[in-house]
Amino acid sequence: MLLHSPVLVIAKKEIRDSLRNRWVIFISLIFLLLSLSVTFAGSAVVGQLSLPELDALISSLSTISVFIIPLAAMLVSYDAFVGEDESGTLLLLLSYPLSRFQILSGKLIGHGVIMSFTISFAFGLTAVLLLLFGENYDVAATLGQFSQFILTSILLAITFILLGYIVSLTATEKAKAVATVLFVWFLFVLIYDLLLLTLLVADITFVNQYIINVLIALNPTDLYRAMNLIGTDAGSGSLAILSASDWGKAALYFVMSLWVFGLMFVANFVFRRRQL
Amino acid sequence: MNTAVSARNISHNFGSSVALDDVSFEMKQGQTMALLGHNGAGKSTLIKILLGLITPTGGEIQILGRNIRKNTNRSTLKLGYLPENVSFYDKLTGEEILTYFAELKGVGKNRVCELIEEFGLGYAKDRALKTYSKGMKQRLGFAQAILCEPELLLLDEPTVGLDPVASQFLYGKIDELKRLGCAVIVCTHELSLIENNIDTALILGQGRCLASGNLSELRYESRLKTRLTSPSLAALVNDSERLASLYTDDALLLDRESKQDVVQFLTSECGLFDFALKEPGLAEIYHFHMKKCTQIGVVS
Ligand SMILES: Nc1ncnc2c1ncn2[C@@H]1O[C@H](COP(=O)(O)OP(=O)(O)O)[C@@H](O)[C@H]1O
Ligand SMILES: [Mg+2]
Numbered sequence: 001m002l003l004h005s006p007v008l009v010i011a012k013k014e015i016r017d018s019l020r021n022r023w024v025i026f027i028s029l030i031f032l033l034l035s036l037s038v039t040f041a042g043s044a045v046v047g048q049l050s051l052p053e054l055d056a057l058i059s060s061l062s063t064i065s066v067f068i069i070p071l072a073a074m075l076v077s078y079d080a081f082v083g084e085d086e087s088g089t090l091l092l093l094l095s096y097p098l099s100r101f102q103i104l105s106g107k108l109i110g111h112g113v114i115m116s117f118t119i120s121f122a123f124g125l126t127a128v129l130l131l132l133f134g135e136n137y138d139v140a141a142t143l144g145q146f147s148q149f150i151l152t153s154i155l156l157a158i159t160f161i162l163l164g165y166i167v168s169l170t171a172t173e174k175a176k177a178v179a180t181v182l183f184v185w186f187l188f189v190l191i192y193d194l195l196l197l198t199l200l201v202a203d204i205t206f207v208n209q210y211i212i213n214v215l216i217a218l219n220p221t222d223l224y225r226a227m228n229l230i231g232t233d234a235g236s237g238s239l240a241i242l243s244a245s246d247w248g249k250a251a252l253y254f255v256m257s258l259w260v261f262g263l264m265f266v267a268n269f270v271f272r273r274r275q276l
Numbered sequence: 277m278n279t280a281v282s283a284r285n286i287s288h289n290f291g292s293s294v295a296l297d298d299v300s301f302e303m304k305q306g307q308t309m310a311l312l313g314h315n316g317a318g319k320s321t322l323i324k325i326l327l328g329l330i331t332p333t334g335g336e337i338q339i340l341g342r343n344i345r346k347n348t349n350r351s352t353l354k355l356g357y358l359p360e361n362v363s364f365y366d367k368l369t370g371e372e373i374l375t376y377f378a379e380l381k382g383v384g385k386n387r388v389c390e391l392i393e394e395f396g397l398g399y400a401k402d403r404a405l406k407t408y409s410k411g412m413k414q415r416l417g418f419a420q421a422i423l424c425e426p427e428l429l430l431l432d433e434p435t436v437g438l439d440p441v442a443s444q445f446l447y448g449k450i451d452e453l454k455r456l457g458c459a460v461i462v463c464t465h466e467l468s469l470i471e472n473n474i475d476t477a478l479i480l481g482q483g484r485c486l487a488s489g490n491l492s493e494l495r496y497e498s499r500l501k502t503r504l505t506s507p508s509l510a511a512l513v514n515d516s517e518r519l520a521s522l523y524t525d526d527a528l529l530l531d532r533e534s535k536q537d538v539v540q541f542l543t544s545e546c547g548l549f550d551f552a553l554k555e556p557g558l559a560e561i562y563h564f565h566m567k568k569c570t571q572i573g574v575v576s
Contacts (some may be wrong), residue, residue, distance in 0.1 A: 092357060
């Protein structure tokens with residue numbers, strides 16, 4: 001019965017559609033390639049197997065995925081509404097006995113599953129290879145760290161899928177949606193961090209830990225980094241301040257969920273107001 | 277027969293531009309209505325309003341006895357819809373697409389197979405949609421619209437870009453559905469092709485209703501003349517002042533009142549039996565109203 005609920009029917013179709021798209025496989029391979037090169041590149045330089053400390057590894061992995069995951073997530077999702085609108089199928093779907101929230105949820109589940117799959121595949125495989133070839137890794141600690149890394153990566157992907165939806169729902173043309181998505185990516189991943197780090201380095205007196213925490217909470221990519229760096233001694237330079245942030249881990253997860261629900265709410269609101 | 281759709285004084289504005297202005301019509305179950313009008317006349321807008329996709333600025337609509345303003349009633353209506361210029365998901369196969377829409381409507385797999393066969397898509401059902409021809413895509417779209425065996429079917433330009441045989445196939449399907457009691461509203465520009473498949477027509481121009489009714493009502497209202505032609509007409513016209521005054525372009529143009537008289541005159545006085553009468557067709561009626569509409573447009 002549940003399998004035939006419209007939400008899952010839509011999710012299933014999105015998954016199938018994405019799998020037919022070669023570039024989902026392409027994204028998985030890119031993730032895998034980056035993950036493996038970060039993990040094993042040291043060995044190539046030294047000429048023998050030399051693997052980084054777990055904390056340092058997670059730190060380098062998150063530094064790379066904070067760039068690539070938001071981009072991949074938004075490239076999967078930017079087309080979701082503006083594309084169907086251009087081809088007329090959105091109009092058709094809305095004439096069906098479906099609510100807009102059901103359409104939104106179905107797509108989110110579908111794209112969420114796709115991104116979760118690519119993320120788990122790339123980083124899960126890395127963890128397995130690490131345990132197979134590395135000798136100094138504690139199995140439980142490695143699996144624990146990687147599970148958390150994968151979980152936070154999925155949360156990051158979901159926030160950016162939703163940001164992609166909001167762009168898609170406000171755009172009038174596909175081409176404009178692509179441009180906007182790239183701009184959003186640039187803003188969250190590069191510009192915001194540049195400003196944040198400048199603030200941190202400038203060491204202005206009014207910038208206390210409280211303000212830094214708020215600034216971190218206001219950007220899911222910084223939250224993501226803080227989640228993966230907190231409690232580790234991996235942060236070097238200005239990143240150390242991120243890892244030293246006095247948020248508890250639970251609080252970080254809580255703020256991240258707020259982002260997910262907040263964006264879901266905004267996306268639904270924008271969808272309901274969208275003219276046909 | 278029960279009333280399928282009754283629309284009263286429908287008006288709709290997009291911002292400050294008027295898309296529909298006081299349009300009313302009524303149709304019964306088992307009838308086909310052609311929705312005619314120039315591009316931008318408001319046809320698609322009217323269809324979207326009937327579907328409940330757009331809430332009109334003003335007016336009342338009843339579909340199968342239910343007021344569609346109350347959104348709760350919508351999901352229990354059996355509606356079929358084919359949007360204009362729709363293109364389905366390129367990478368999915370024909371069968372996957374139809375199954376997707378069937379699942380969303382809660383229609384079983386059997387019906388999907390049945391429709392695929394009925395629309396002659398069986399041989400291509402496992403091929404990706406991007407390999408389909410325009411005609412195959414439209415047949416798939418049409419099959420999608422009738423998945424739930426609708427009581428009201430709304431088709432927005434279903435035959436654009438199809439060859440006449442393919443169009444005729446779809447109009448044939450419409451006739452079959454109509455015989456089962458389905459009410460069909462079809463928006464099209466193929467006036468001569470649908471002339472024999474429709475019961476009534478609604479002609480829109482710049483958002484206003486220019487004319488509506490069945491073919492003979494439309495003829496009557498437009499006061500267009502019947503054309504009488506015959507090979508030996510030219511000779512007769514030379515001898516008769518009366519015929520000469522009616523003669524243009526190798527034919528006698530007869531209005532409603534004089535038709536009977538003239539035909540009688542020809543048969544009894546002139547001994548002419550070898551003639552053909554051609555009533556004004558839908559196309560002529562349409563052009564007549566469009567001309568009027570542009571004239572008003574120029575004035576206002
Ligand atoms: N979403 C919209 N926003 C603004 N104007 C619109 C919108 N949809 C249609 N219109 C306008 O309403 C009028 C009627 O459009 P439409 O119903 O699509 O015409 P038709 O289907 O008869 O060609 C046109 O002038 C069109 O520009
Ligand atoms: Mg139209």
